[in-house]
Amino acid sequence: SQTIHQWPATLVQPVGSPLSLECTVEGTSNPNLYWYRQAAGRGLQLLFYSVGIGQISSEVPQNLSASRPQDRQFILSSKKLLLSDSGFYLCAWTLGGTDYGYTFGSGTRLTVV
Amino acid sequence: ILNVEQSPQSLHVQEGDSTNFTCSFPSSNFYALHWYRWETAKSPEALFVMTLNGDEKKKGRISATLNTKEGYSYLYIKGSQPEDSATYLCACPGSARQLTFGSGTQLTVLP
Numbered sequence: 001s002q003t004i005h006q007w008p009a010t011l012v013q014p015v016g017s018p019l020s021l022e023c024t025v026e027g028t029s030n031p032n033l034y035w036y037r038q039a040a041g042r043g044l045q046l047l048f049y050s051v052g053i054g055q056i057s058s059e060v061p062q063n064l065s066a067s068r069p070q071d072r073q074f075i076l077s078s079k080k081l082l083l084s085d086s087g088f089y090l091c092a093w094t095l096g097g098t099d100y101g102y103t104f105g106s107g108t109r110l111t112v113v
Numbered sequence: 114i115l116n117v118e119q120s121p122q123s124l125h126v127q128e129g130d131s132t133n134f135t136c137s138f139p140s141s142n143f144y145a146l147h148w149y150r151w152e153t154a155k156s157p158e159a160l161f162v163m164t165l166n167g168d169e170k171k172k173g174r175i176s177a178t179l180n181t182k183e184g185y186s187y188l189y190i191k192g193s194q195p196e197d198s199a200t201y202l203c204a205c206p207g208s209a210r211q212l213t214f215g216s217g218t219q220l221t222v223l224p
Contacts, residue, residue, distance in 0.1 A: 032210050043216040044157075044202065051209055059211070090156065094210060101147055101159025102212060 002027035006091045006105030013112055019064075019078040021108050023091030026072065031093040033074040034102070035066055039087040047089075050074060051096075086112045115139055115205050119215035126193050127223050133189045134218040136203030140184035147212060148177055148188055149202040157202060160188075193222040 006023045013019060025031050035047040046059045048066035056066050063082050067075045074091060091105040118137045126132045138146065145164045149157040161170040166181040174191045190197055200219045204212040 034211060036214075044214040046211055046213065049209060049211045057209065057211075096210065099145070099162055099164060101149070101162050102157070103159070104156035106156055 002093075002103065004091065004093055004103055004105045006108060008108060009106065010109045011111070013081050013110065015083055015112055016080045019076070019081050019085070019110070021076040021089055021091075021110075023074045023076075023105055024072055025093045028072070028093070028095065030071060031095060033068060034092045034094075035074065035076050036090045036092065037087045038090070039084075044090070048076070081112045083112050086110055115207065115213040117203060117205050117213050117215040119201075119203055119218050121218060122216065123219040123221070125221045125223060128193060128195060130193050130222075131189065131191045132193055132220070133187050134201060134220075136186045136188070136215055138184050138186075138203070138205045140181060143181050143184075144206045144208075144210075146179055146181075146186050147204045147206070148186070149204065149214075150199045151202055151217070152199040160201075188218075190220070193220075195222045195224050198222045 003026045032051050034049045036044045037047055038044050049057050050068045053068055064078050089108045092102040094100045094102045120135050147162050148160040150160055151157040161177045163179040168179040170177050176189045179186045198221050200217040202214050202217045204214040206212050
C-alpha cells in the first residue's frame with residue numbers, strides 16, 4: 001500500500017535561519033507531488049507542485065523553493081526564513097487522472113521566531 | 114488560480130441534526146470537484162472526487178452532489194454526530210491536478 005512520510009512534525013526556527021522539510025512517498029511510482037501551507041486564520045495555499053523528477057512549478061512568489069531529487073522525494077527549502085513563513089505545511093501526492101483524491105502527509109507545524 | 118468558494122464559513126448543529134454546505138467553482142474548464150474532511154490535529158482526508166454533472170456520491174451518512182453547469186456542489190451530513198466535527202474542504206484541480214481549495218466550512222456538532 002502507498003504511504004507518505006513527512007518530517008519533522010514541529011519546528012521552531014529563528015528568523016534568517018535555513019529550512020528543509022522533507023516528504024517521501026512509498027508504494028507508487030511517478031506520483032504528482034504538492035506542497036501546501038496553511039497560515040494562521042487562512043485556508044490551504046498551494047506553494048509548489050511537481051509532475052516528475054526535477055520538474056517544479058511554483059504557484060506563488062515567495063521566500064521558499066522546492067526540489068524533487070528523486071521520483072518519490074519532495075523537499076521544501078528556504079535559505080532565510082521570515083516571520084511570515086510560519087504556518088502548517090502539508091505535503092500531498094496523487095496519481096495522474098482526474099478521479100484520484102490527494103493523500104496528505106501528517107504535516108509540519110513551523111514557527112519562525 | 115481558480116476561485117473556489119465555500120459557505121457557510123462555520124456551522125454549529127445539534128447532534129442528530131442534518132446539515133449541508135455549499136461549494137461554488139468556475140463552471141468553465143472543469144476537471145473534477147474534491148471534498149475533504151480535515152479533523153483537528155490530523156491531515157485532510159479525501160471524501161469524494163466527482164467528475165460528471167449530476168454525480169451523487171455517498172459514504173455512510175455523508176453524501177455529495179455536483180452541478181457542473183452552474184458550478185456548485187453540496188455536501189450533506191445526515192444525523193450529525195460529534196465525531197463529524199471537522200473542517201470540510203472542497204477543491205478543484207487545474208491542468209496539472211494541482212488543487213485549489215476553498216476556505217472550508219468548520220462544522221461543530223454539539224452533543
